[in-house]
Amino acid sequence: MVPLGLGSQAARTGSRAQSFRGRGVFARQFCPQGVLMFSKLIRRVHMYLALFFMPWMLIYALSTIAMNHRDFFRDMYGGEPVVWEKEQEQVYPGTFSEDAEPKSIGLALLTHLRLDGGDYSARRSPDGRSIVVLRNDPVVPRRITYTPADRLVIVEKQLFRASAFLERMHRRRGFESEYVLNDAWGVSVDLVIVAMIFWVFSGLWMWWELKATRTLGAVLMLAGAGLFAMFLFTI
Amino acid sequence: MTFDRLNRRVHLYLAMFLLPWFFMYAVSSIPFSHASYFRTLYDDGTPQWTQRFEREYDLALPEQTEGDREIGARILQDLGLDGAFDTYRPNPRTLFVSLVEFQNRTRVVYSADERRLALQDGQLRWYEFLQGMHARGGFRQDLFLHDAWAWTVDFVMVAILFWIASGLYMWWHLPAQRFWGSLVLAAGAGSFVLFLYVL
Numbered sequence: 486m487v488p489l490g491l492g493s494q495a496a497r498t499g500s501r502a503q504s505f506r507g508r509g510v511f512a513r514q515f516c517p518q519g520v521l522m523f524s525k526l527i528r529r530v531h532m533y534l535a536l537f538f539m540p541w542m543l544i545y546a547l548s549t550i551a552m553n554h555r556d557f558f559r560d561m562y563g564g565e566p567v568v569w570e571k572e573q574e575q576v577y578p579g580t581f582s583e584d585a586e587p588k589s590i591g592l593a594l595l596t597h598l599r600l601d602g603g604d605y606s607a608r609r610s611p612d613g614r615s616i617v618v619l620r621n622d623p624v625v626p627r628r629i630t631y632t633p634a635d636r637l638v639i640v641e642k643q644l645f646r647a648s649a650f651l652e653r654m655h656r657r658r659g660f661e662s663e664y665v666l667n668d669a670w671g672v673s674v675d676l677v678i679v680a681m682i683f684w685v686f687s688g689l690w691m692w693w694e695l696k697a698t699r700t701l702g703a704v705l706m707l708a709g710a711g712l713f714a715m716f717l718f719t720i
Numbered sequence: 721m722t723f724d725r726l727n728r729r730v731h732l733y734l735a736m737f738l739l740p741w742f743f744m745y746a747v748s749s750i751p752f753s754h755a756s757y758f759r760t761l762y763d764d765g766t767p768q769w770t771q772r773f774e775r776e777y778d779l780a781l782p783e784q785t786e787g788d789r790e791i792g793a794r795i796l797q798d799l800g801l802d803g804a805f806d807t808y809r810p811n812p813r814t815l816f817v818s819l820v821e822f823q824n825r826t827r828v829v830y831s832a833d834e835r836r837l838a839l840q841d842g843q844l845r846w847y848e849f850l851q852g853m854h855a856r857g858g859f860r861q862d863l864f865l866h867d868a869w870a871w872t873v874d875f876v877m878v879a880i881l882f883w884i885a886s887g888l889y890m891w892w893h894l895p896a897q898r899f900w901g902s903l904v905l906a907a908g909a910g911s912f913v914l915f916l917y918v919l
Contacts, residue, residue, distance in 0.1 A: 533904050536908060539888075540913075541912065542884060545880070549873065550878075555858065666918050669915075670919055678747075681742065682743070685739060710740050716822075
């Protein structure tokens with residue numbers, strides 16, 4: 486087999502030659518064409534997955550910093566970042582049976598208020614006197630408090646605060662409600678997970694192809710693994 | 721060394737060092753994303769918590785929760801336990817004091833009304849172990865190694881931000897990839913914004 490030398494590489498188009506820049510003598514001279522094409526595919530998929538999922542990774546990184554420094558944001562806002570503001574108040578034009586479940590009451594209230602169509606939770610208040618419904622929304626969550634005694638419905642919206650928004654987006658998951666869009670979000674999260682795992686393995690592949698980086702790369706990888714293991718067994 | 725090469729090398733070497741954390745965050749996200757499925761893995765009737773002992777104990781538990789960490793520290797001290805811990809009130813008159821450890825699950829349950837506390841050991845479920853690793857962070861423990869872990873979490877997140885910026889830089893310097901890369905970038909951003917609007 487004739488090894489791939491500089492001559493055959495020079496015959497490639499400019500963009501392909503550019504993509505093999507920095508690959509090292511090893512790849513050019515000893516790897517069969519199929520391996521090189523696979524390597525290029527790995528690189529492209531690594532890049533395009535990162536471009537597509539950049540917003541998700543940005544949110545997860547920024548939100549983790551916000552959660553890791555909750556006290557800082559609490560001080561910045563002068564209190565808890567979750568603040569509710571009354572939006573409207575009305576009397577519900579209907580009644581519910583005494584044994585109605587909070588979840589079904591919550592759905593009826595949200596439908597009446599035209600806030601249905603998305604993820605929500607409903608529970609009885611600790612004193613049992615009201616039903617509290619939380620309508621989950623990435624940007625403006627709402628809290629609806631219904632008091633059966635006087636059929637009063639109070640709707641509050643959460644004031645937008647960056648740290649609270651980031652934490653909501655980080656924690657948002659799917660597959661736990663009947664709404665398709667919620668599951669679509671859950672699928673996107675799963676795809677991000679798969680992408681992260683792919684980035685790890687494709688990154689290792691790309692590192693191994695760069696012979697000049699093997700030693701330092703291996704040292705750093707072992708150092709990181711050692712530090713991680715130390716934490717695992719000590720805290 | 722050119723800036724281009726330096727950028728590539730830092731992108732690579734950061735990833736090599738932080739590989740365990742990045743891989744852990746990915747894998748540990750799975751039980752969060754599919755929580756209801758993972759809960760069914762252990763519904764064979766085995767109790768999640770077993771009691772090591774129970775005894776009488778009397779300590780004031782005020783309505784306000786701001787002082788719960790001091791109360792938790794006092795309880796642990798009286799039991800001869802130490803280490804990082806968190807507190808939680810499932811109801812106003814009960815306090816959970818949970819020791820924070822990757823490999824063990826131990827908690828103290830104090831009931832103010834009954835004036836009793838119980839020390840319990842938890843069954844270490846592997847998916848909860850992963851979730852514990854994922855959620856660990858913050859500087860509330862005031863213990864050196866726990867703060868060190870929190871700093872590494874910060875470091876990983878800064879690294880992710882760097883990988884995004886350096887990755888964009890590397891992509892832009894591949895002219896042949898700019899068109900499709902821009903389309904993919906716009907598609908991803910558009911999808912994300914759409915989710916913000918419709919969820």
